[in-house]
Amino acid sequence: MPEATRTDLYEVTMAMAYLDHGLTGEATFSLFARSLPPERGFLVAAGLESVLDMLERYHVDAHDAAVLAHALHRPAGDLAGLRGTRFTGSVRAVPEGRIVLANEPLLEVTAPLPQAQLVESMLLNRVSHQTAVASKAARCVIAAAGRPVVDFSLRRTHGAEAADQAARLGALVGFAATSNVEAAHRYDLPATGTMAHSFIEAFEDERAAFRAFAASHPGPLTFLVDTYDTESGTRHAADVLRETGRTAGAAIRLDSGDLGDLAVRARRILDGAGLPHVAIVASGGLDEYAIDALVGRGAPIDIYAVGTKVGVSADAPYLDTAYKLVSYRGRPTMKLSTGKTTLPGPHQSWRRPRYADVTATLDEPAPPDGEPLMETVMRNGRRTGPRPSQAASHRRFARDFAMLPAAARRIRGPVAPGARLSPALESLVDEVRERLVSRQRGA
Amino acid sequence: MPEATRTDLYEVTMAMAYLDHGLTGEATFSLFARSLPPERGFLVAAGLESVLDMLERYHVDAHDAAVLAHALHRPAGDLAGLRGTRFTGSVRAVPEGRIVLANEPLLEVTAPLPQAQLVESMLLNRVSHQTAVASKAARCVIAAAGRPVVDFSLRRTHGAEAADQAARLGALVGFAATSNVEAAHRYDLPATGTMAHSFIEAFEDERAAFRAFAASHPGPLTFLVDTYDTESGTRHAADVLRETGRTAGAAIRLDSGDLGDLAVRARRILDGAGLPHVAIVASGGLDEYAIDALVGRGAPIDIYAVGTKVGVSADAPYLDTAYKLVSYRGRPTMKLSTGKTTLPGPHQSWRRPRYADVTATLDEPAPPDGEPLMETVMRNGRRTGPRPSQAASHRRFARDFAMLPAAARRIRGPVAPGARLSPALESLVDEVRERLVSRQRGA
Structure with a gap:
C-alpha cells in the first residue's frame, strides 16, 4: 500500500525541514x-x-523513501530521518x-x-x-420521501474505488441496494439489477427477451420497458408477467423520456392488466432535484435508482x-x-x-x-x-x-x-x- | 483484482440469460x-x-463466481457457465x-x-x-496560454485512484508537474511542491520558517507568502532569498485573496528587491475560468497550480x-x-x-x-x-x-x-x- 508516497510532495519537504530543525x-x-x-x-x-x-497502515519503508528521494532529486540518504516513520x-x-x-x-x-x-x-x-x-446521497433519501432509493453509479464515478464508496455511503444514509456487486460483497449490501437495453436488442423482439430472462432467473423480475416504446414495452412486460405467473415482487423500469408522464401511463397499463402490485422503478439521470419534482407531481414511481449525478455529487463534487x-x-x-x-x-x-x-x-x-x-x-x-x-x-x-x-x-x-x-x-x-x-x- | 465482480449486477444476470439461450x-x-x-x-x-x-486481466475465478452467486441469491452451481470466462x-x-x-x-x-x-x-x-x-485539464492549458500549469489535486479528488489519474491526465495534455508523489513515480512525471501554511505557523515567524526551509533543501526554493499578509510575506521571502543567495529558480506562491492584484504588488516588491527573476506561482481554487481571467487582466503570474476544480472536473464531473x-x-x-x-x-x-x-x-x-x-x-x-x-x-x-x-x-x-x-x-x-x-x- 503506497500510503507514504501517495502524498503531496510538500508534506515531505516540510517533514524533512521539521526533523532538521527539531x-x-x-x-x-x-x-x-x-x-x-x-x-x-x-x-x-x-x-x-x-x-x-x-x-x-502508514509506514515509510525503504522503497517509499527511495521514491520520495527520487521525487526530490535528493540522495536516498537524505531521507534517512523519515525512514521507518509510522503514525503514532x-x-x-x-x-x-x-x-x-x-x-x-x-x-x-x-x-x-x-x-x-x-x-x-x-x-x-x-x-x-x-x-x-454521503451528503448528496442523504438529500436523495429526503427527496424520495420514504420510497426506496438504490445506487446505480458504478459506471460514472471517478474510478472503481469511488464507486465502492458511493455504494457504501448510499447505504450509510439509507439506500436500499446497490448495483455494484463488489461493493455489495465488501460492505454486505443488497445487490440489485436485472437488464439493460442491449439485452432487449439482442433478441428478436421484446417479449422474447422478457421470456428468456424470466426463464433464466427464478427471483423477482424487473423488466426494462423503454428500449423501443415505453407503453408497448409495458404491455409486453405485463403479458410476460401474466403468462409466466411471475408477478410476485415484479417491477418494470423506466429509463428515458418524461418519467412522470410515462409512469402514469405505465401504471394505468399495469393496473388495467390486473397487475396493481407490479412496481415501477425509475432511472436515468436522477438526482434529488429530479426525484423531488417527480414526487411533487405525484408520479406513481415506487423505487428511484440514482447513478451518475449522485455518485459524483454532480452539483457539488468537492x-x-x-x-x-x-x-x-x-x-x-x-x-x-x-x-x-x-x-x-x-x-x-x-x-x-x-x-x-x-x-x-x-x-x-x-x-x-x-x-x-x-x-x-x-x-x-x-x-x-x-x-x-x-x-x-x-x-x-x-x-x-x-x-x-x-x-x-x-x-x-x-x-x-x-x-x-x-x-x-x-x-x-x-x-x-x-x-x-x-x-x-x-x- | 476484482475485475469480474466490480460490475453492475445486471451485466451478470444478462450474461447468464445469454448463455442459457445460446x-x-x-x-x-x-x-x-x-x-x-x-x-x-x-x-x-x-x-x-x-x-x-x-x-x-479479466477472469471470472471461483471466488468471483461465488460472490456473484451470493449477490443473486443463487447456488454457486448456477454460475458454472460463467466460471473461467476471460475476455477473448x-x-x-x-x-x-x-x-x-x-x-x-x-x-x-x-x-x-x-x-x-x-x-x-x-x-x-x-x-x-x-x-x-483530461478534457478539463486541456482547457487549463489553453487558458494559461503558454505558462506552465501544475497539478495539486490530490487532496480533493474522489479517492487515491482518481488522484493518480488526474496527475497522469494533466501530463497527457501538457501539465508541467504534479504534487502527487505516487503518481509522479508511477507515470514518471516531475513532482513539485514546497511548503504549506502550517509550515510557516510552526515557526516563531515567517522569516525563520523560510530560513529553515532553505537550510534543509538545496534545490530551487518556492516560499508561500500569504500565511499572514501577502505583501509582508513577499518582503520576508525576498529578504531570505537575498541573504541566502538562493535566487536561481526561486519563486513565491500566492494562495488566497485577489491573486491578480496581489501578484502585481508582489511583483513590484520582488523587482524592487532586485529579484526580477523570482517567479510568482498562483494557487487556490483555480480552474480554466479563473486562469483565463487572470491572464486576460495581465496578472504577472508565471505558473498556475490547479487542484480541486480540475481534479474533479467540477463544472462537468461526468x-x-x-x-x-x-x-x-x-x-x-x-x-x-x-x-x-x-x-x-x-x-x-x-x-x-x-x-x-x-x-x-x-x-x-x-x-x-x-x-x-x-x-x-x-x-x-x-x-x-x-x-x-x-x-x-x-x-x-x-x-x-x-x-x-x-x-x-x-x-x-x-x-x-x-x-x-x-x-x-x-x-x-x-x-x-x-x-x-x-x-x-x-x-
Missing part, C-alpha cells in the same frame, strides 16, 4: 469544511474509517454518519509535527470526497475543506490569509437542541444541553475500538437526521444551521490574532 | 459520448489504457490523447455477447471519468456516455428510446480538415481527405502493440490540438465542431429504425 513536538491539526456548497443544509460526516485504515498519534473525530455543519471540525489529529503533516493529503482526500457524496495546524507544543496557532482564517487550538463541538451547535475549545466544560460530536477514535496509532458496523453508522445518521430542522432538509434553498463559537473560543481567536499581527508588525 | 454470437458494442457538457468544445480521449489493462474479443478505439467529438465512438468492443456485456460497467467508468478530467449494442451476429441493432437513439453497426470516424469529421459505417471506403480515428488496439483479448508512452500520447494530443478550430478552444462559449454521419450510415439508421418499428408494431 520541530518534532506535538501538533494538532483540525480538518473542517470552511463552508457548505450551495444547496446544502448539512453535511454527513464520512471518510473516517478509510482515514483510520490508512493511519494504521491520536485522532479525535466525528463518527461516520453524524450530521455536521460548516466550521465544525470533522477530525483532529494530534501527533509529532512531522507525522501529522505527512498524512495531510490523504486525510483531506478521504474525508472531503466521502463527506460530499467540499471546501482544510486541514490546519491549530496548536504546536500547546501553543494555539492560526492562519490569517484573506478569507481563510482558522480557529486556533484543539476543539470540541457540541450538538445542542435544534442544531444550535457550539464549537468550543477542547478544555471547556460541556454546555448543559450539549452532546459532544467528536470522540477519541485513535490513540498511539491504533483504533480505540472496533470498526463500527454499517448498521451502527446508519443508526447514527438516522438519529441526527431525525432532529434536523426542516429548513436544513429542503431540496431547494436549504438553510444550514450555523455553529456558534463559544465565548472562550472567540476570546482565543482574538488573542492569537493579536499576538500574530503584532509579531508580524514587529518582524 | 446467445453467444459475436456482438459489437460502441462507447461514445452522446453530447458534450456545457462549456466544452472538444473532448480528449482517455481511459483506454486502463480499459485494456482490465480486459487483459477485440477492441477498436481512439488512442489516448486524441481529440474527439460528440457521437464519435471512443471505443468499440467485438466479442461473444456475454463477454462484451460483462465488461460494460468498468469500461464506461474508466473512459467517462478519464475523458472528463460525461453523458453510453455503451450500446450496435451489432449482433452481423445484424445492426439500435435503440429507439426517447432522446437516446443510437447509431447501428460498427463504425469508423474520420478526422477531416478543420474537424469536419465524418462518422461512417466500418466498411465504407476512407474519404479522400480523412484520417481514421479508431485503431485496432486489442485482438483475441491481447493488446496489439506495446502501451504507448506518456510522451507519445502527449504528442497525439498536441497534434490534434494544433488543428483544433479557435472557436472550440474558447474558455467561455466554445463551439464544438460536430461530426456528420456519412450517407451510408444515415441510410443504415433509417433502414434499421424502420425494421424495428415495424417489428414492434407487428409484435
